[in-house]
Amino acid sequence: MTTIEHTDGAPAPTADAGGEGESPWMRRLPWISGPVMLLVLLGGWQFAVSVVGVSEFILPAPGAVAGALGTLLASEDIWGHVGITLFEVLAGFGIALVVGVAVGAVLGRIAWLQRAVQPALVALQVVPKVAFVPIFVIWFGFGPTSKIIMAALLAFFPIMLNVMLGVRSVDRGHRDVMRGLGAGRWATFRNMELPTTLPYVFTGAEVAIVFSVIGAIVGEYLGGSEGLGFLVVSSLNALDAPRLFAVIVLLAVLGSLLYVAVTTVKKLVIPWHDSVRTGV
Amino acid sequence: MTTIEHTDGAPAPTADAGGEGESPWMRRLPWISGPVMLLVLLGGWQFAVSVVGVSEFILPAPGAVAGALGTLLASEDIWGHVGITLFEVLAGFGIALVVGVAVGAVLGRIAWLQRAVQPALVALQVVPKVAFVPIFVIWFGFGPTSKIIMAALLAFFPIMLNVMLGVRSVDRGHRDVMRGLGAGRWATFRNMELPTTLPYVFTGAEVAIVFSVIGAIVGEYLGGSEGLGFLVVSSLNALDAPRLFAVIVLLAVLGSLLYVAVTTVKKLVIPWHDSVRTGV
Amino acid sequence: GAGDTTDDGRQRMTFLNILPLESLSYSAELIADTKGFFAARGLDVTFETTQGSAPAIQTVLAGSAEITRIGDIETMIAAGKRGAPLVAVGEAIHRGTLRMVSARDDAITEAGQFRGKLVGTPSEGGTSSITLDLVAGSAGVPPAEVRRQVVGLAPGVFDLLTTGRIDAYIVSLDTSVQLQRTRPEAVVYDPNSAISAGAQVYATSRATAQDPAEQDKLRRYMAAIDDAVRFIAADQATGFQATMASISSKYQVPALGDPETAREALRGYVASYTGGETSVGISPQRWERTYQEIAGIGQLPPGLDPAQWLVAGIAPTGTVTR
Amino acid sequence: MRTGAPMSQETLVHHTDAGPQRDRGTAGAGGRAVGLRVSGVDKVYPTRRGEVHALSGIDLEIGVGEFVSLVGRSGCGKTTLLRVLSGLLAPTAGAVEAGGRSAWVNGRRDDAVFAEFGLVFQEANLFPWFTVVDNVALPLKLRGVAKAERRARAAELCATVGLVGFEDSYPRELSGGMRQRAAIARALACDPSVLLMDEPFGALDAMTRDRMNLELQRIHADSGATVVFVTHSINEAVFLADRIVLLTPRPGRIRSITPVTLPRPRSVEVEATAEFGELVVGLRRELDEED
Amino acid sequence: MRTGAPMSQETLVHHTDAGPQRDRGTAGAGGRAVGLRVSGVDKVYPTRRGEVHALSGIDLEIGVGEFVSLVGRSGCGKTTLLRVLSGLLAPTAGAVEAGGRSAWVNGRRDDAVFAEFGLVFQEANLFPWFTVVDNVALPLKLRGVAKAERRARAAELCATVGLVGFEDSYPRELSGGMRQRAAIARALACDPSVLLMDEPFGALDAMTRDRMNLELQRIHADSGATVVFVTHSINEAVFLADRIVLLTPRPGRIRSITPVTLPRPRSVEVEATAEFGELVVGLRRELDEED
């Protein structure tokens, strides 16, 4: 018969570990795993280049990319491009968040409306946006507006659907409480549906932030002469593979940072939810 | 004092209406709202063309598009293109579903692993796939494989994140039951996590099916000479606006049908969940 | 698929088209296929599409396809600036097929007029943009003074012109013909009047060009193209009846839906086929001139030997007459 | 409603010892103004396996300020009747009235009718995103009471139900009984004129329960609220109620209504009196007869 | 475990009337083989507001086949102790043993130790995606029993707990008490050798409760299972238990352990005996003293 004493340093027992907060070890993990994963990635990459012999015009060596990244970061206008893309992503994401939560909350509550407009929303999503670039340009000009719309369009759907799921996952007992208190629509939303839905909103937002990056970049492919998407295409067309991959690295970093920002906000906003307490 | 008798025809009272099934009126609604919405859309479209005077090269008149659609559908090889795209979408979606559920379930349970690999997964998402087309070609040839991968990549993320949310939303009481019964990992997954997670999986799948369509089409833009995405590009190159919009209509229909298929499966698989009983 | 052969002993090879194949730009390939010129030379050619020339170059360099047809400008930049082992082995379209379209009320008919204009390009940093630099450069306009904007390619882009969003935009030969017919207000500027760059060359990787077996396939490929080019040029007399019929027998080319426009475009292509010293060969002098032009605007380092990027002896010699 | 009217003891005796069907039909409010009235209420739950007839022909009048207990076997329809009374569940047939106003108009609930209701459910139904004090203060928040004020009032209520020291805990950090007590505090927060409670003390130990019973009696006396109280403890029902409504299952019908005329305020000692004992034994016998 | 050993009545009397601290420290299993043992168990819940010391220095031995009731005030740590016994909660300090095997090895639960446990929680915790019969049959499903067989066994158990006719209902179509009964049936499904029940009859009316008590006594006698039974009803505790463990709150400690030597099987009439009354009064007094 052994006597156990759980002290702070030891890994927490798995039973109810969620309720007991996370060990400092867990909290530090990403700072260890991140670099490790990076090293593995770089190793595999270097292996592909030097052993498998993938052409450097398709996959340049990590060293060449690092050099190009250095050049890129040293140039003055890179921050302008990053700024433009960041602005488009954030604006698109913001619009998608607001509209997605509003539409999702309304459709989640009003089933007949949801049935009525769902097909249109889906069609809106799958329609290839290339076809509408001239319309966008005529209506919104060459500026960032059309890219913002693109980002917002891609980001909107996951948020909306998750909010709908969230609004419908409201506990029946909780709903009874609010109805019993005669709470109005707004109070019900504010005190019950929103908190219930927030974990869903955040999952939607995690998907959406990633898709807004994709949307903004694709928007930049299709038109305009600014932003990281533009740099991708111009590097690609100039057959400048190291620069291309340097931009890709920048994009990956940007996307990951935005994603981490969303999960960080999640941790602050919904500390009570299991999805927060058991990790990211 | 009035005495109320709720008969079948009358709209169900809102209180606990969810528990009492949906009225036949609700069930028929999409068949009414769909055509109505379509008429509104067509009206607005025609209005834009004939009154606002949007150029027919930007937005051809509905009649012209209908004509082009007729021609398109009459041609023999259109079904080949539709079939190819459908195959790519379904294959990509299927892969994303299986991998997304598996990865989401594992990462949802093993927090340290999730923290470790999350950054890589996000980076994978935001990286522009255009850059990898030549690598895809080298590794997978010119066939549909690269489009399937594209579809799967876009579809994977929403499924995975939703499954992660689902696994973490498992009721603590339910988890206690399974642990108390000494259930193994698989039995726990099968009897508790999967049913809990299914509504989340379906929300992820609803997002994902739409994104697989986008992924497959983008894949077809970037290379290949088959599928609806290719038809979009070839119509663009031929400056054939009516045909372009006819293909877009086809795509919208295809996407909506696939979406409806997913929600139908949802209704069959998780009849107990509120998100099913209150609509969709 | 190098080295593979079909059941009837024809060798398989892959050609990369950077636009959808079903366009008149690929008439030579389509005729070589439908008229059996490839088969007659013992080839079974597969056409694969990549979106744009950069992936095509990468794919050829990787050995996943034997040959592609891209602009001479891209070829030189890839080889000269990036050091890519890419070589040109032949040239069917000797005159540039890019055109600048403007609207009648602010027509652009000379290179010098591009100064200060906003020009739409189909894609950023590619041939079209450099062609524009060359054109502007030919009139002493520095590239920085021609503003540009990616507008992509869609039927509605012309309306960006008419609404004043852009002053001109760059299109392909077919598109310009079509625009002239459908949009009376379209004014087309032909850059060939100002520059010699812009030809379309058949490019492959140096490794492929040096492998004797591959060389043999390339030679036969170019011979079949030579046949096709001659066929089309000869067909001009009959109004391209045979050409159009042959292509339509297997391919659904949207442009053929309007035979008048198609004939007009084909006439343009034939002019381009016959615009060189030989039928499908590359003129070293013009190649050198093109290099000088590109180096002149700083897109290529000076002092290189462009002949390094040429492999002679693959394209048949001989001229076409119209 | 906040009249503070003293409890009147002259409630009519509706209960006789005759056959089990006695007293059905009309069940008066015992001479008071009618606070809640259900008449001819039927409730049928449609399920996949056919209909479940949960309530049948329920007629009941509850006076203003009256304390009515609902007792009956598990599954007999107590919760269903309480939900119908609270307007959370539309009856399949019949009418529900509160304060003289009809609760259902064209199949829609008239929310104004239920504005002054306080509900305690069989489950605690606390919001996991609020602390205990915020959960308790929720009804005040909905009424626009300022933050400091409502927190002060909620803290008082936490003390009433014995949750001192747990005001800032989250519900998941409470024991089952503590959660239920927090739910009771929430129901009391806005001084409801009608209090509907579904087995509120089911999860409490005898001591805590006795204390809560006394507290509830005091609240009822002070506020003059109408209370409908579902319980599975006959002792508790007798101790608290002016009248005890006994339901029989499948479908739920009112079997009898027993007035309790024990003088108020009642102390724990009342349980030792003969009258109390007789009432308990009588009700228990009635329940046992059902089999 | 399925020995069907008759209940032995020679359990040692640990309870004396001396001061409140008596009997702490060792609490023997009463001469039986030890089925469950906790020694020196402490449980501290870390919360945002600091630590909550829920259990402190708990030593308890429970014999094989013994029936132990846990009583105490709401929030005193009954559920926490039961969760520690069931291996669902790791103690902050101390050891837990079942069937002679240590439950926690290097901070990981040894699942094999708990394989034959049946648990009833304070909430029903039924799975909403399964019907009642599938919920009840779940433990059998996990043990690989064939579908037809496990459904038959589950239907039997539904009858035992009085849910005939509701086998194919979904949990949301049940009343609160019916849900709890389904949870009890589920716990019994795999003939557990150790049965841990957290206020299982809290939501039941007296009649149903009496019937369930008798049923549980029968099951205990037939199966020889070890039972730990949390209740807030002292009557129920005395009626069912071989020993009654009384916990005091903040932090939860064992205040006393009272053996019950009433002969078995016990019928409802036993509640009228003097011995029963004395035990109840004694325990109630002890609980009351806490204040």
Ligand SMILES: Nc1ncnc2c1ncn2[C@@H]1O[C@H](COP(=O)(O)OP(=O)(O)OP(=O)(O)O)[C@@H](O)[C@H]1O
């Ligand atoms: N949502 C529902 N759908 C279908 N049947 C239901 C539903 N709710 C309750 N029932 C059925 O109605 C009957 C009465 O249920 P109710 O919850 O009112 O009982 P109760 O008296 O509160 O019981 P308990 O004391 O166990 O809580 C039961 O037979 C139950 O199965």
Ligand SMILES: Nc1ncnc2c1ncn2[C@@H]1O[C@H](COP(=O)(O)OP(=O)(O)OP(=O)(O)O)[C@@H](O)[C@H]1O
């Ligand atoms: N997850 C938790 N986190 C923090 N504190 C907790 C947690 N669970 C229980 N507690 C605290 O531990 C103490 C004992 O709780 P426990 O649930 O064991 O009581 P209980 O005896 O079962 O009460 P009841 O009869 O009301 O169910 C309480 O003060 C409670 O606030």
Ligand SMILES: [Mg+2]
């Ligand atoms: Mg109930």
Ligand SMILES: [Mg+2]
């Ligand atoms: Mg408890």
